[in-house]
Structure formats: structure tokens, C-alpha cells
Amino acid sequence: MKIKFRLVFLLILSFSFSSFAQSHAFSIIVNSKVNIDSISMNVLKEIYTGNRSFWNENLRIRPIRTSDSNLITEQFVNTVMSQSLSQYLQDWRLKLFSGKALPPKKAESSQEIISFVEQNEGGIGFVPANQTITSSQIKIISLQ
Numbered sequence: 012m013k014i015k016f017r018l019v020f021l022l023i024l025s026f027s028f029s030s031f032a033q034s035h036a037f038s039i040i041v042n043s044k045v046n047i048d049s050i051s052m053n054v055l056k057e058i059y060t061g062n063r064s065f066w067n068e069n070l071r072i073r074p075i076r077t078s079d080s081n082l083i084t085e086q087f088v089n090t091v092m093s094q095s096l097s098q099y100l101q102d103w104r105l106k107l108f109s110g111k112a113l114p115p116k117k118a119e120s121s122q123e124i125i126s127f128v129e130q131n132e133g134g135i136g137f138v139p140a141n142q143t144i145t146s147s148q149i150k151i152i153s154l155q
Contacts, residue, residue: 035090037083038151040125040144042134044070049153055091058135060102061112066133073131074115075124083121087137125149 039050045066057063058074065071077084079096088099103114118124121138128134129148138144144151 035154036086036140037090037137038140038142038144039154040128040136040138040149040151042073042128042132043148043150044132045135045150047152048150049155051155052091055154059087059091059115061106061114071133072135073127073133075118075127075134075136076115077121077124077137078117078119083137083139 039055041047047066054063058072059076063072076087079100085096088094088096092099094102106112107114116127118127118136121142124136124138125142125144125146128136129146
């Protein structure tokens with residue numbers, strides 16, 4: 012009986028760790044001119060919904076994301092926005108139609124995101140967690 016209990020416990024524990032790791036399969040990167048080391052889910056959501064445009068009064072936020080077909084995009088939207096990718100895209104269609112905001116720039120690759128964030132002082136993006144960042148113009152920030 013003890014062996015069965017231990018096996019069930021280990022199985023549940025391994026599922027818990029794997030789902031936690033999957034929920035943060037991305038890293039948030041910003042241009043080194045952005046004066047933050049961490050970001051809350053709420054602020055990140057405001058940025059990627061077009062409800063926040065400036066880091067401070069002088070520095071415009073320049074968000075970028077991967078394409079709709081990229082799995083990291085889906086994980087990011089599910090985790091940060093707490094909605095499906097189709098809901099997120101529909102929300103942006105409505106905002107575009109009403110002229111309220113412009114959506115984040117879309118990139119086809121992680122390297123394109125890295126280049127964009129590196130070249131734009133207010134740049135922010137997300138890349139796979141295992142992505143190597145070598146540029147001194149980019150920093151990885153923690154997600155609160």
C-alpha cells in the first residue's frame with residue numbers, strides 16, 4: 012500500500028512540476044534602457060492589450076510578439092491574458108476597428124524579436140525560455 016501511495020504521490024508531483032514549467036515556457040525581454048527588472052502580470056497585460064503606451068513620460072513602450080501560429084504566442088496569451096489566442100485576436104480586431112490602439116508588432120522568429128527589442132529603446136517582447144540572449148542591449152526581466 013505504501014508503494015502505491017508513493018507512486019501516486021510522485022506521479023502527481025511530476026505533473027505539477029511539468030505544468031508549472033510549461034506555464035512559463037517564455038522569458039520577457041526588454042531593451043536595456045527600460046528601467047525595470049521585473050514586471051507584473053497586470054502591467055504586461057496592459058501593454059499587450061494596448062492599454063499602456065509609456066514606460067515613463069519620455070519612453071514609449073514598443074511591444075512585439077511572435078506570429079499567431081507560434082506555440083509561445085499561445086502560451087503567452089493563455090498565461091498573461093488569461094484567454095485563448097482566438098479571443099485575444101478578436102479583442103484586437105475590435106480595437107483596430109474602433110481606432111483605439113495599434114496591436115503589438117508581429118515577428119516571424121525569436122531572432123526578429125531580439126533584434127527589434129535591441130534596436131528600440133522601449134522595446135519589450137517574449138521569447139522561448141531557453142533562448143540565448145547575448146546582447147548587452149537586452150535584459151531578461153522576471154515575471155511577478
